[in-house]
Amino acid sequence: MMTLRAAIRFGFSALALAALAVSLPALAADKIDPVADAKAFKKFFYEKFPKLKPEDFVNGPYSMDEGLHKQWVEKEEFPPYEFAVDLGKEMFTKPFKNGKTYEDCFPNKGIGIRQNYPLFDEKQGKVVTLELALNQCREANGEAPYNYVRDEMAALTAYMAFTSRGKPMDIKIPDDPRALEAYQMGKEYFYTRRGQLNFACSTCHVQSPGERVRTEVLAPALGIMNAMPIYRSEWNSMGTTSRRFVTCNSQTRGVPLTPQDDEYRNVEYYLSYVANGLPISGPGARP
Amino acid sequence: MSMHRIVLTALFLLAGTAVALAASEADYKAAYAAADAANKEAGALRNQWTTTASMLAASKKAADAGDFDKAVDAAREAEELAKASIYQAKSEKELWKDMEIR
Amino acid sequence: MASTIRVRATSKDDITEVQALIQHPMDSGFVKDSKGEIIPPHFIQKLTFELDGKTVFAADWGGGISKDPYIKFSFKGGKKGDELKVSWSDNKGASDQTTAKIG
Numbered sequence: 001m002m003t004l005r006a007a008i009r010f011g012f013s014a015l016a017l018a019a020l021a022v023s024l025p026a027l028a029a030d031k032i033d034p035v036a037d038a039k040a041f042k043k044f045f046y047e048k049f050p051k052l053k054p055e056d057f058v059n060g061p062y063s064m065d066e067g068l069h070k071q072w073v074e075k076e077e078f079p080p081y082e083f084a085v086d087l088g089k090e091m092f093t094k095p096f097k098n099g100k101t102y103e104d105c106f107p108n109k110g111i112g113i114r115q116n117y118p119l120f121d122e123k124q125g126k127v128v129t130l131e132l133a134l135n136q137c138r139e140a141n142g143e144a145p146y147n148y149v150r151d152e153m154a155a156l157t158a159y160m161a162f163t164s165r166g167k168p169m170d171i172k173i174p175d176d177p178r179a180l181e182a183y184q185m186g187k188e189y190f191y192t193r194r195g196q197l198n199f200a201c202s203t204c205h206v207q208s209p210g211e212r213v214r215t216e217v218l219a220p221a222l223g224i225m226n227a228m229p230i231y232r233s234e235w236n237s238m239g240t241t242s243r244r245f246v247t248c249n250s251q252t253r254g255v256p257l258t259p260q261d262d263e264y265r266n267v268e269y270y271l272s273y274v275a276n277g278l279p280i281s282g283p284g285a286r287p
Numbered sequence: 288m289s290m291h292r293i294v295l296t297a298l299f300l301l302a303g304t305a306v307a308l309a310a311s312e313a314d315y316k317a318a319y320a321a322a323d324a325a326n327k328e329a330g331a332l333r334n335q336w337t338t339t340a341s342m343l344a345a346s347k348k349a350a351d352a353g354d355f356d357k358a359v360d361a362a363r364e365a366e367e368l369a370k371a372s373i374y375q376a377k378s379e380k381e382l383w384k385d386m387e388i389r
Numbered sequence: 390m391a392s393t394i395r396v397r398a399t400s401k402d403d404i405t406e407v408q409a410l411i412q413h414p415m416d417s418g419f420v421k422d423s424k425g426e427i428i429p430p431h432f433i434q435k436l437t438f439e440l441d442g443k444t445v446f447a448a449d450w451g452g453g454i455s456k457d458p459y460i461k462f463s464f465k466g467g468k469k470g471d472e473l474k475v476s477w478s479d480n481k482g483a484s485d486q487t488t489a490k491i492g
Binding site: 040041044191192195198206250254257263 | 330333334335336337338340368371372375376379382383384386387388389
C-alpha cells in the first residue's frame with residue numbers, strides 16, 4: 001500500500017518536474033506585469049460573460065442570470081445591510097476616550113476613500129487593508145482592536161464603502177519592489193490549490209462563476225472585492241473581507257490563517273488591483 | 288506440500304498474530320508524535336487541513352478512552368493526511384502558474 | 390438609537406404596496422450560543438399596520454421568523470400623503486412604532 005502510494009507520488013513529482021523543465025524558459029522570461037495581468041483578467045471575464053457590462057460584475061452572482069438580477073433589484077429596495085451602514089456611521093463619528101475619532105485617521109475624514117484600499121504602505125513595508133487601517137487607528141488612539149470577522153468591523157467598513165459607492169476601484173502599486181512582491185504573492189495565493197478538497201480560490205471564482213455549488217451561485221473573481229463587506233443571507237449577518245477568506249479556506253477543508261495575515265492582505269491587494277476601474281458597490285448583499 | 292510452502296504459511300501465521308496484537312500506549316505516542324510533526328511541517332508551509340486536525344483529535348480522544356488500536360489508526364490516518372497536505376503545498380509552488388489567466 | 394423599523398409604502402391605482410424591514414434578533418429559544426447555553430426566546434409576537442386607526446395588516450409572529458424580518462404586502466385603499474402606522478411588540482414586552490407617509 002505504502003509503496004503504491006509512494007510510486008504514485010513519485011510519478012506525480014516526475015510529471016511536475018517535466019512540466020517545470022518545459023516551462024523553465026518561459027519562466028525566465030516572466031516578469032511581474034500587473035498592467036498586463038489586469039488586462040488579461042478582465043478580458044477573460046468579459047469574454048466568458050459577453051452579455052454583462054463591466055460594472056455588472058461587482059454584483060457577483062446577482063448579475064449571472066435574469067432571475068437573480070430581479071432578486072437583486074428587489075433586495076436593493078430594502079437592503080439588509082442598511083442597519084449596518086447606520087451603525088457604522090454612528091460609530092465612525094463617535095469620539096474615542098481621547099476625544100479623537102476615526103475621521104482623524106483617514107484622508108478626507110474617511111469619506112469616499114474605500115476605493116483606495118488596500119494600499120501599499122511604504123513606511124510599514126506591507127499592504128494595508130481598510131480593516132487593518134481601522135484597527136491601527138483604534139490602537140493608535142488607545143482602543144482595543146476589533147475582531148476582524150465580527151459585526152463592528154463590518155459596520156465600519158460598510159459605512160465607508162457606502163460613502164464611496166460608484167467610485168472606480170483605484171489601487172496603486174508604488175514603484176517599490178516590496179509592493180510588487182506583495183502583489184505577486186497575492187496572485188500566487190489566489191491560484192494555489194489548498195485544503196483536502198484541493199481547491200484554489202480560482203477553482204470556484206475563475207473556472208466556475210455562474211455555476212452552482214449546492215444552492216449557491218458562484219461569484220466571478222472580477223469585482224468580487226468591490227462589494228465588500230457583504231450581508232449574506234446564509235450567515236444571517238454582515239461579513240467582512242476577512243470573514244469571507246476564512247470561510248472560503250475552511251470550506252475547502254483547509255485550516256484558515258489568522259485574519260489579516262500577509263497572505264490574506266496580499267490576495268486582497270491582487271484581487272482589488274485587477275478590478276481597478278470597476279465601481280465600488282459595497283456594502284453588498286449576497287444569497 | 289513443499290518445505291517452501293510450509294515456511295511461507297508459518298510466516299503468514301506469524302504476521303497474522305503480530306497484527307492482532309493490541310497497540311500499546313507507546314505505539315500511540317509514537318504514531319501521534321509522527322502525525323503531529325508532519326502536521327506542524329504543513330503548518331510551516333501554511334497549508335494545514337482541517338481533516339488532519341480532526342483525526343489528531345480523534346486519536347487523542349481514543350487514547351484517553353484507553354482504545355490504543357483506534358488511537359494508532361487515527362494517528363496514522365492523520366499522518367497520511369498531513370503528508371498529503373505537505374505534498375500539495377510543495378507541488379503547488381510551481382503548479383499554480385498553470386491556473387493563471389494570462 | 391434609530392428606529393428599528395424601516396417602511397416604504399407606495400400607492401398606485403387604488404392599491405398600496407408596503408415594504409418593511411424590522412431590526413430584531415428573533416431568537417427562537419431553541420438555539421445555543423458558543424458556550425452551549427440556550428439563547429432565551431426573544432421574538433416579535435404582534436406586528437400591525439394601521440391606516441386611519443384601521444388595521445390593514447396584522448401578523449402574529451413566533452420564533453420561526455428570521456432575524457431582521459422583511460415583509461411585503463399590498464392592500465386596497467390608501468392614497469398619497471396618507472400616514473401608515475407600523476408597530477410591533479415582542480415577548481419581552483418591548484415595542485416600537487413608526488409612521489410613514491404613503492408615496
